[in-house]
Amino acid sequence: MTENTVLITGAGGWLGGLLARALIEDARSPGVELILVDIVEPSAPPYAAVVTLKADLTDPAAVDAMFNTKYGTPDTIYCLHGIMSRGSEDNFDLGLKINVDSVRAVIDAARRYGESTGQLIKFIFASSLAVYGGPLPHVVTPETIATPQGAYGMSKLVNELFINEYTRRGLIDGRILRLPTIVVRPGPPAAATSAFVSGIIREPLQGLPTTCPIGDGPSSPALDLALWLASPETTVANLVHARRVPPAAFAPHTRVVCLPGFTATVREELAALAEVAGAGALALVRFEDDATNRRVVSSWPARFDNAYALGLGFVVNEGGMVPIVRRFREQLAAGVV
């Protein structure tokens, strides 16, 4: 095992790409070697020590191939690949195959290759607040039960159980991060139930119309639906940090960490859009209530106790939606998103 080799699955995705660049720039890991894997070959960042791999991780040979590049066995795996929430809700069987089975195959490979090199591979898993559902307390704590009400959250929770158990048995060094909803995601709308959370900011800032699937108009009570959010920069910083948390810092019985976030309602998002970009931008938001979408998003919690995660050194956005909308507008103007 090399000491500074990182494998990222789902590296072709937007978050995986951001993470790769952040790892390259991370002053604590100079010379990091990156193995970037996705179902379509990820684009390589402008950096020497990187291999890219096109791999269908439902194929065991493809899973093995990730561990047999010129960089050998990675010391850290970021497991980010998967079908997003709405996609796995609509394509249940495909979702199980990818979001459950292929993740388990990667966990198993991390165990095997870790055993063969005599070191614990850090297995950093992007989980989600979609694991929660049903009646919830006003504020979610590490003691709150997770009862998924959708295929995506169910699959994430199954993966978590394997990672916790493999970690407990000393087969991998798991770190499970339940990510808040990320706002603002750039690019075209994704197949995520939460895609609108970014869409209602991103599209209007570019003068484009967008559809809000929550509520039937700008004064709909449904817009009081609260969301649990983090910016892309904060999320990536926390993914990078996850590699550095000493094992002993985690609670002894679980490796689950709900990454820090903040609460905003859909209405507050729209108010931030209006504050930053004016009423004209707001007028580009059309409302078309989608019951399935609203049901799933409403089942997610919107308030968490950040104390445990902050104590582990993870970071949180300050100032709510306005600075996030402002920053995204600046990035659009600079052509970097």
Next chain:
Amino acid sequence: MTENTVLITGAGGWLGGLLARALIEDARSPGVELILVDIVEPSAPPYAAVVTLKADLTDPAAVDAMFNTKYGTPDTIYCLHGIMSRGSEDNFDLGLKINVDSVRAVIDAARRYGESTGQLIKFIFASSLAVYGGPLPHVVTPETIATPQGAYGMSKLVNELFINEYTRRGLIDGRILRLPTIVVRPGPPAAATSAFVSGIIREPLQGLPTTCPIGDGPSSPALDLALWLASPETTVANLVHARRVPPAAFAPHTRVVCLPGFTATVREELAALAEVAGAGALALVRFEDDATNRRVVSSWPARFDNAYALGLGFVVNEGGMVPIVRRFREQLAAGVV
């Protein structure tokens, strides 16, 4: 689909055998047809409408065979098969194959055959309090988080997540029963971490020595370890009842039910043994502290709020350990255990 056909996996086990006899005797299901399946061919009860099947459920063909006996597709499946707790802790990979993968195969088959007959198959799953672990409240409620600290509990919880999700999607009609530790189990010691809970009663009542893996002597403070218990009769009555609970009676977000139980410490068990069978019986208990065993059993909760389960019509033992020890002694004398 026939209206009164029950498939039991793990039917060769002690609990499966008791359940089969109880279903035959259940006045609410006269003429029940039984499909009894296990890795070794289960012995058939003296009853006409029964088929027995030897099946390794890690083989997909064997799973299909269960649905293609002369009784066709069952309306109810009791999924009881699996490797017990200590066995799956010591043989991790075999445990995953049987306790996770083969159960999922049966869930999937219930979905497929239910779809092909146009009816929801009731899928009754024997789960366990071993799903719990880590810091726990004094009394476990339906809102208490399950954080397994062993392979057995992890596997059960993974199965639960699939059953809940398949139920939510209308693919099966799942009923998940988290069983208390059953006392007194007859027969030879089982490969369960909790086997001693019955052993320290069963063996001495027959004049046989037994080993208690908790504590190093009769005055050890370790004997204050509390257990969550139910008798075989109560457990079987609750398994039979699970088939009769109307779907709408369950909480809308989960099919998990912690079956009612009562609390007793190892010390209280031994006191009940002494009360019923005298000091001579008690003297047959040797103490040999087993750290692994004690760690796993200590991670299980010992006090639950029974209200939800009782509200669903499930029943509970009254009077603690003494009537249970007395009844087991009577059954021994009658030669029925």
